[in-house]
Amino acid sequence: MKHKVKITVLDTKLYPEYQQQYCVNPCSGKCPVYNKGDEFMFYRDDVRDDFWHCGLDTLVKTDGNPDEVAGGPKKPFCSEAWDAISRYIYAGLQGGSIMKGWMRDENTMITCCNDGTRPVIFKIERIDYE
Template sequence: MKHKVKVTVLDTKLYPEYQQQYCANPCSGKCPVYNQGDEFFFYRDDERDDYWNCGLDTLVKTDGKPDEIAGGPKKPFCTEAWDAISRYIYTGLQGGSIMRGWMKNENTMITCCNDGTRPVIFKIERIDYD
């Protein structure tokens, strides 16, 4: 059995009060590199290794401009997002349980990036196939 991982951007949040209080640019706004609904597929097999390439060219769906999306054809995943989600992607690509006992389905995880003033919420799903 083979495994691939689908990553979907569920939401992008903004906490302007924290940006005003703590950020060098107090009006930096929402995350500029992901959009709600963006979808990515990760494979790790004899033909490609999207994990090793930090998600470069894994974007399969967006309402934005693909060249501006992290994970699109010209950009690897944002480092803050990658730091937060890469372990779940790796686990899924190896066929492991992403979050047994916490989520309703052990092949799914809901998590977010580390940016406290404008976090991006991700759904990560292990998909098994032949």
């Protein structure tokens, strides 16, 4: 059995009151490198090893410009997002449970990046295939 991991951006949030209070640029806005609905597919097999390339060129669907979306052909995943979700991607690519006992489906995880003023919400799914 082989495993791949699908990432979907469920939402991009914005907390302008925190940006106003704490950021150098108080009008930074939402995350500029992910869009709601973006989808990424990670493989780790004899042909591809997307994990060790921090998600570079894993983008499979976007309404934005693929060259400007993290995970597209020119940008790896944002370091804050990668830090927050890479452990789940790795576990899924190895066939492990992503969040047993917490999520209804142990092969699915809902999580977000570490940016407290404009977090991106991700759905991570382990997909088993032959």
